Amino acid sequence: MQGDFDALEKRLGISRRDFLKYCTGIAATLGLSTSEAIAMAEAVAKPKKRPVVIWLHGQECTGPTETMLRSEHPTLERLILEMVSLEYHQTLDAGAGHQVEHLKELSMKENAGKYLLVVEGSIPTRDGGVYCKIAGKTMLAHTVEAAENAAAIIAFGSCASWGGVQSSGPNPTGAVGAQAVLPGKTVVNIPGCPPNPYNFLATVMHFLTFGTLPELDSQNRPKFAYGRLIHENCERRPHFDAGRFAKEFGDEGHKKGYCLYKLGCKGPETYSNCPAVEFNDVGGGTWPVGVGHPCFGCTEQGVGFTKPLFSLAEVQTHTPPNAFPSIAQREDTPGMSAGAAAVAGAAVGAAVGAAAVVSTRLGKSDSDSET
Amino acid sequence: MDRRTFLKTAGAGVAGAACISTVADARPNLEPAPEAVGMLYDSTLCVGCKACVTACKEVNDMTPVDRGDGHIYDSALDLSGDTLNVIKVYSDGTAAVKDSEENGFAFEKRSCMHCVDPGCVSVCPVTAMRRDPLTGIVTHHPDACIGCRTCMVGCPYNVPQFEYDNAFGRIHKCQMCNQEGLERINKGGMTACAEVCPTGATLFGPRSMLMEEAKRRMELKSGDNYNFPRGDISKPESYHEKELEADYQNHIWGEKEAGGTNVLHISAIPFDKLGMPPLEDRSYASVSEGVQHTLYKYMALPAAAMAGLTYVVKRNKDNHDGEE
Numbered sequence: 001m002q003g004d005f006d007a008l009e010k011r012l013g014i015s016r017r018d019f020l021k022y023c024t025g026i027a028a029t030l031g032l033s034t035s036e037a038i039a040m041a042e043a044v045a046k047p048k049k050r051p052v053v054i055w056l057h058g059q060e061c062t063g064p065t066e067t068m069l070r071s072e073h074p075t076l077e078r079l080i081l082e083m084v085s086l087e088y089h090q091t092l093d094a095g096a097g098h099q100v101e102h103l104k105e106l107s108m109k110e111n112a113g114k115y116l117l118v119v120e121g122s123i124p125t126r127d128g129g130v131y132c133k134i135a136g137k138t139m140l141a142h143t144v145e146a147a148e149n150a151a152a153i154i155a156f157g158s159c160a161s162w163g164g165v166q167s168s169g170p171n172p173t174g175a176v177g178a179q180a181v182l183p184g185k186t187v188v189n190i191p192g193c194p195p196n197p198y199n200f201l202a203t204v205m206h207f208l209t210f211g212t213l214p215e216l217d218s219q220n221r222p223k224f225a226y227g228r229l230i231h232e233n234c235e236r237r238p239h240f241d242a243g244r245f246a247k248e249f250g251d252e253g254h255k256k257g258y259c260l261y262k263l264g265c266k267g268p269e270t271y272s273n274c275p276a277v278e279f280n281d282v283g284g285g286t287w288p289v290g291v292g293h294p295c296f297g298c299t300e301q302g303v304g305f306t307k308p309l310f311s312l313a314e315v316q317t318h319t320p321p322n323a324f325p326s327i328a329q330r331e332d333t334p335g336m337s338a339g340a341a342a343v344a345g346a347a348v349g350a351a352v353g354a355a356a357v358v359s360t361r362l363g364k365s366d367s368d369s370e371t
Numbered sequence: 372m373d374r375r376t377f378l379k380t381a382g383a384g385v386a387g388a389a390c391i392s393t394v395a396d397a398r399p400n401l402e403p404a405p406e407a408v409g410m411l412y413d414s415t416l417c418v419g420c421k422a423c424v425t426a427c428k429e430v431n432d433m434t435p436v437d438r439g440d441g442h443i444y445d446s447a448l449d450l451s452g453d454t455l456n457v458i459k460v461y462s463d464g465t466a467a468v469k470d471s472e473e474n475g476f477a478f479e480k481r482s483c484m485h486c487v488d489p490g491c492v493s494v495c496p497v498t499a500m501r502r503d504p505l506t507g508i509v510t511h512h513p514d515a516c517i518g519c520r521t522c523m524v525g526c527p528y529n530v531p532q533f534e535y536d537n538a539f540g541r542i543h544k545c546q547m548c549n550q551e552g553l554e555r556i557n558k559g560g561m562t563a564c565a566e567v568c569p570t571g572a573t574l575f576g577p578r579s580m581l582m583e584e585a586k587r588r589m590e591l592k593s594g595d596n597y598n599f600p601r602g603d604i605s606k607p608e609s610y611h612e613k614e615l616e617a618d619y620q621n622h623i624w625g626e627k628e629a630g631g632t633n634v635l636h637i638s639a640i641p642f643d644k645l646g647m648p649p650l651e652d653r654s655y656a657s658v659s660e661g662v663q664h665t666l667y668k669y670m671a672l673p674a675a676a677m678a679g680l681t682y683v684v685k686r687n688k689d690n691h692d693g694e695e
Binding site for chain 2: 240241242243244245247261262268308311312314315318323324325326327328329330331
């Protein structure tokens with residue numbers, strides 16, 4: 001194994017130590033153990049063949065790619081040059097035009113059943129999908145075609161997950177997510193606007209290492225990243241519990257870092273790991289709520305791009321220590337318990353009984369002595 | 372006592388009681404105070420954040436309830452000597468849907484309802500419970516209190532609470548943040564619970580305005596959008612727009628119950644599910660005061676009792692004299 005890592009050191013230009021640190025970090029994001037991190041390291045260190053990735057772009061702002069460009073561990077160039085084989089990506093391809101389209105078709109044919117398909121951006125469906133065309137073919141046709149022989153499909157970003165901002169009313173192009181045009185296929189959704197690159201990377205690493213996809217929730221989002229409400233892990237949660245709210249931007253409470261619920265924070269109804277993973281690898285609470293802006297629910301269909309920015313969120317769940325007494329529950333006062341009352345009652349009863357017996361005896365002895 | 376005398380006495384008693392109950396109607400329910408202030412608690416708006424519970428404890432300088440079960444948070448089960456305000460939950464079945472009677476849940480706030488015709492004030496023998504003649508706020512005055520705890524029996528909502536665990540315990544109840552030394556209302560402020568409520572589920576203001584607001588909400592249907600005020604309804608600090616997800620019950624708790632209350636509750640599920648007691652429109656205070664005041668009118672009953680006793684004593688004495 002040492003030899004594998006030596007080769008890797010040369011190949012990736014990264015020290016063994018840094019590499020293992022990266023793998024452990026990714027494993028921690030996934031909630032896996034250290035031994036599984038080693039498995040991950042091995043999967044990258046001696047790849048059978050670098051897995052092929054085909055990356056499609058639909059109607060979008062290229063936010064997910066932009067967020068990928070800013071990932072630090074690994075950096076983008078290491079990812080695409082050393083870990084995966086990115087064979088088609090409109091933003092990053094060196095070539096252009098018919099040349100790359102041709103290469104894409106070749107690659108898809110050659111790696112049928114083995115390549116990873118990443119869809120970014122929504123897919124217009126109205127009027128046969130004419131509102132987004134690449135190389136003379138609709139995005140709809142591209143997606144269906146590429147999904148046919150894909151080993152796994154990842155929808156990266158809110159647009160690809162359910163349609164994102166384009167799908168909000170009036171939605172003139174009939175924009176939908178990848179899953180909607182690929183019925184019967186499992187599409188892993190990594191929503192977010194932009195999505196967190198590490199949720200994507202961790203999913204890819206899981207797939208490379210174990211050959212399977214991570215556990216998904218009911219909306220096909222990986223549970224390790226979208227399993228809990230933002231509200232549950234938010235560093236401002238204690239302010240919510242104590243009733244300390246920022247009432248407007250720049251007020252006393254806002255400056256003190258109070259809870260942003262009253263400003264329309266959608267954390268209480270949005271599932272994502274933003275407060276735990278944060279953004280841009282700079283630490284220090286670098287995520288929307290951390291820097292003072294309410295969450296707008298970008299990872300949650302029906303919340304992000306749908307609900308007004310500053311309207312109040314529906315608080316979805318109440319997690320411990322937040323518990324509520326039921327209507328009928330009473331505070332138990334330190335008085336006499338039922339058991340104690342029974343004992344006392346028995347004692348009183350015994351005393352009364354004894355007194356009665358004694359009095360009859362007394363009466364009897366009186367009459368006895370008289371006779 | 373022979374059978375004949377027994378029946379005679381019983382008959383007289385029944386007649387007397389009947390007479391009392393007719394006279395007892397004399398006192399009607401009290402009317403709301405001229406500048407009555409109160410609160411409107413809208414269960415459908417409550418998100419269960421318990422900011423009101425925390426704020427109440429802070430303002431009233433009360434300690435969190437520690438149940439010793441590992442909870443690091445205040446975990447009061449009900450009102451007590453340490454808790455003047457608590458959020459409780461109704462839940463049924465899977466408790467999946469908010470404000471649904473079946474397989475749903477709903478929040479309910481427990482705190483003093485500040486009755487228009489308060490039972491606690493009526494029963495207090497030393498006027499330690501008082502209804503403010505102007506604002507209608509029901510306050511407790513420990514300097515006058517003798518600790519008889521009759522107010523606890525007189526309250527239909529189980530509100531006044533005694534500190535049983537304290538050798539020098541006293542009665543505690545919500546005084547709408549207007550007790551001596553705090554006087555937030557007199558200073559033009561509002562209750563702490565209404566001030567911190569992020570959704571306007573607890574709304575402070577004049578009772579008349581709150582009643583109008585509650586009636587406006589009764590007209591809404593699920594799906595309607597409504598601009599909900601927060602803080603003090605007479606000068607709201609802000610509004611938030613929300614789409615109604617459940618229909619309100621057409622019932623404003625506190626409009627009529629036992630003479631009405633200054634704290635009004637509205638909800639999407641029936642109030643008996645939220646633990647409200649079954650109450651007639653007639654206040655208990657008006658009935659019991661009617662009875663009591665009739666009995667003692669012109670000292671008539673004590674005089675009659677005195678006469679009766681004198682007669683019995685005299686007869687017994689005469690009988691004794693005869694025996695000897």
